Amino acid sequence: MIGATIILAFREIRRNPMRSILTTLGIMIGVASVIAMVTLGRSVTARITADIASMGTNLLIVAPGAERHGPVSSTASAFTMNDVVAIERESGAVDKVAPTASSSALVVCGNSNWNTTIQGSTNEFFEVRGYKFAQGEGFTETQLQAGLPVCVIGETVRRELFGQQDPVGSTVRIGTITFTVTGLTASKGKAAMGPDQDDLVVIPVVTFQRRIAGNTDINSILVSALTSAKTALAKGQVEALMRERRHIAAGQVDDFSVEDMKEMGTMLTNVTTVLTALLGAIAGVSLIVGGIGIMNIMLVSVTERTREIGIRLSIGAREREVLLQFLVEAVTLSVFGGMIGILLGIALSFGGAIAFGMPFGLKPDIVVIAILFSGAVGVGFGYVPARKASRLNPIDALRHE
Amino acid sequence: MKPVETTATPLVELRHVSKVYGAGESEVRALDGTELVIEHGEFVAIVGASGSGKSTCLNVLGCLDAPTSGNYLFQGVDVHSLTRDQRALLRRHYFGFVFQGFNLLARTSAIENVELPLVYRHVGLSERRLLALQALEEVGLGARAHHTPAELSGGQQQRVAIARAIVTNPLLLLADEPTGNLDSARKRDTMQLLIDLNRRRGITIVVVTHEADIADYARRIVRFHDGVIESDTLTGQGEQTGEGAA
Numbered sequence: 234m235i236g237a238t239i240i241l242a243f244r245e246i247r248r249n250p251m252r253s254i255l256t257t258l259g260i261m262i263g264v265a266s267v268i269a270m271v272t273l274g275r276s277v278t279a280r281i282t283a284d285i286a287s288m289g290t291n292l293l294i295v296a297p298g299a300e301r302h303g304p305v306s307s308t309a310s311a312f313t314m315n316d317v318v319a320i321e322r323e324s325g326a327v328d329k330v331a332p333t334a335s336s337s338a339l340v341v342c343g344n345s346n347w348n349t350t351i352q353g354s355t356n357e358f359f360e361v362r363g364y365k366f367a368q369g370e371g372f373t374e375t376q377l378q379a380g381l382p383v384c385v386i387g388e389t390v391r392r393e394l395f396g397q398q399d400p401v402g403s404t405v406r407i408g409t410i411t412f413t414v415t416g417l418t419a420s421k422g423k424a425a426m427g428p429d430q431d432d433l434v435v436i437p438v439v440t441f442q443r444r445i446a447g448n449t450d451i452n453s454i455l456v457s458a459l460t461s462a463k464t465a466l467a468k469g470q471v472e473a474l475m476r477e478r479r480h481i482a483a484g485q486v487d488d489f490s491v492e493d494m495k496e497m498g499t500m501l502t503n504v505t506t507v508l509t510a511l512l513g514a515i516a517g518v519s520l521i522v523g524g525i526g527i528m529n530i531m532l533v534s535v536t537e538r539t540r541e542i543g544i545r546l547s548i549g550a551r552e553r554e555v556l557l558q559f560l561v562e563a564v565t566l567s568v569f570g571g572m573i574g575i576l577l578g579i580a581l582s583f584g585g586a587i588a589f590g591m592p593f594g595l596k597p598d599i600v601v602i603a604i605l606f607s608g609a610v611g612v613g614f615g616y617v618p619a620r621k622a623s624r625l626n627p628i629d630a631l632r633h634e
Numbered sequence: 635m636k637p638v639e640t641t642a643t644p645l646v647e648l649r650h651v652s653k654v655y656g657a658g659e660s661e662v663r664a665l666d667g668t669e670l671v672i673e674h675g676e677f678v679a680i681v682g683a684s685g686s687g688k689s690t691c692l693n694v695l696g697c698l699d700a701p702t703s704g705n706y707l708f709q710g711v712d713v714h715s716l717t718r719d720q721r722a723l724l725r726r727h728y729f730g731f732v733f734q735g736f737n738l739l740a741r742t743s744a745i746e747n748v749e750l751p752l753v754y755r756h757v758g759l760s761e762r763r764l765l766a767l768q769a770l771e772e773v774g775l776g777a778r779a780h781h782t783p784a785e786l787s788g789g790q791q792q793r794v795a796i797a798r799a800i801v802t803n804p805l806l807l808l809a810d811e812p813t814g815n816l817d818s819a820r821k822r823d824t825m826q827l828l829i830d831l832n833r834r835r836g837i838t839i840v841v842v843t844h845e846a847d848i849a850d851y852a853r854r855i856v857r858f859h860d861g862v863i864e865s866d867t868l869t870g871q872g873e874q875t876g877e878g879a880a
């Protein structure tokens with residue numbers, strides 16, 4: 234009985250190509266959009282999380298000026314190397330401390346030039362920010378102490394100035410000073426948001442202060458905590474120390490800020506989670522719209538189908554045989570539409586991930602949800618009217634208008 | 635009423651069957667206390683004015699419709715006491731039904747329509763095809779086997795409906811105006827086919843018709859008037875083969 238009924242169901246699908254195609258299409262689009270949207274949303278989240286991690290683990294940024302009050306207050310004085318040394322020596326939860334003094338400048342090499350950020354810092358900079366060396370190495374103790382004109386360049390700078398050539402040992406010019414390239418940092422990849430982390434030139438902080446800035450200011454201090462769990466502790470220690478060193482009385486507002494990258498990461502992750510939920514909601518709506526499309530097709534054909542059921546009943550089909558046929562029909566169309574929808578959804582989200590340079594990660598849960606929903610829609614709207622019709626007297630089903 | 639001589643249980647028996655549509659002012663008594671006994675092998679013509687309850691009676695006989703009151707006994711079993719599935723099996727194994735409005739499956743070829751009752755009887759594919767083609771040839775439509783109802787004339791559709799009803803070689807053939815759309819030559823052929831089925835295969839036939847000369851083929855004529863059986867008469871033809879309950 235089952236075999237014959239399945240054959241009947243397939244015949245019926247073939248016999249009404251338009252109805253079958255429209256049903257399949259509705260399910261297909263619904264499933265594809267859910268998968269594509271949710272997967273893309275998750276890719277964005279993963280990408281942003283990865284970007285934050287790549288900026289350095291356990292990172293604290295100490296900057297002059299009160300927190301969350303717009304641009305850095307001009308009245309807040311800059312740090313000095315003494316502050317850096319103090320943090321290093323006195324804050325127990327702190328691992329590495331890197332001073333940074335920066336400005337933007339034009340870097341020239343032969344016929345090429347490139348406008349980039351010049352960071353005056355120490356070798357700790359590379360560790361705190363998580364840079365690895367692709368070629369060459371950081372600064373020697375002599376270079377740092379004496380403020381020699383040496384530099385480490387990022388991948389973007391190398392590409393713009395050297396093309397395919399090996400930069401280590403070559404020289405570049407910043408202003409009137411000629412710098413020797415000692416190292417090239419490995420690329421951190423294109424960030425989904427925020428600045429290009431490969432677009433920088435690092436020189437010894439002493440060199441920066443003497444030859445470029447002409448003062449002893451430190452613009453910001455990068456601090457890494459011993460462990461991720463100790464970032465809050467480290468933050469407290471650094472804050473207390475800086476309040477003391479900058480003579481801020483109890484009750485007075487800090488004229489500096491200590492920013493925790495982990496906090497910022499959590500915030501951004503929250504934002505992207507909301508984004509994913511939003512995309513999911515949009516996708517859910519399209520699934521429902523697809524479902525309503527299917528429902529329309531099914532309801533329009535219900536008169537004809539009810540007559541068909543009447544005919545089948547009148548020549549001796551049992552209720553359950555009629556229902557099995559309709560169930561097989563609905564399930565086949567839903568599964569078929571669902572499968573194409575899954576493939577299409579995966580293709581769309583994969584293409585999107587590639588286009589926006591994001592990691593592609595398909596989670597099975599959303600596929601399962603999409604399949605279940607499409608199945609429920611197909612079966613619900615194909616099967617329920619059929620069940621109603623098959624419970625009528627044959628003659629009433631035949632007379633149905 | 636008017637039973638032919640009864641030895642065993644009659645094939646069908648309607649006991650005070652009524653079918654009422656609507657209620658109150660708009661109430662229509664399509665059947666009103668109908669008593670009817672039909673023996674194995676009979677050929678009964680049901681006649682009467684339009685709206686007199688002929689189709690309603692046939693639908694009740696075919697287990698397609700349930701009477702409002704009264705009992706319908708098929709081979710002595712009260713159909714009302716059966717489950718829906720059992721009534722479906724009754725239709726599957728004992729009845730052939732030709733509808734006044736054909737009721738063929740749309741977009742489905744003539745032969746597939748004729749095959750359908752055999753599908754539910756679990757007849758294998760090749761045998762099914764053969765039997766369906768034979769039935770179509772019997773109604774003169776062998777050449778149109780692969781046309782869909784939309785590609786067939788009214789009379790041709792009617793003959794497909796007849797083929798579908800006879801393909802299972804039923805015990806009881808119920809035909810509602812099976813010749814309504816046919817020309818006089820086809821009418822004669824179709825009636826001859828029904829008579830052959832009745833005489834050679836012993837199929838009991840109940841046919842609804844408006845046409846007096848068609849009724850002449852039958853051995854027994856039941857005349858309806860406003861849901862009531864007005865007369866129930868045997869014709870001379872009936873004498874030739876007697877009971878005929880094979």
Ligand SMILES: Nc1ncnc2c1ncn2[C@@H]1O[C@H](COP(=O)(O)OP(=O)(O)OP(=O)(O)O)[C@@H](O)[C@H]1O
Pocket residue numbers: 632655656662663664682683684685686687688689690691734
């Ligand atoms: N589903 C229904 N609802 C309401 N009234 C109905 C219904 N079916 C039939 N009737 C009424 O029952 C009566 C008998 O109808 P039936 O179809 O049995 O007539 P008939 O003798 O077959 O007529 P015809 O020769 O025109 O086919 C008619 O008055 C009809 O209006």
Ligand SMILES: [Mg+2]
Pocket residue numbers: 688689690734810
């Ligand atoms: Mg009628």
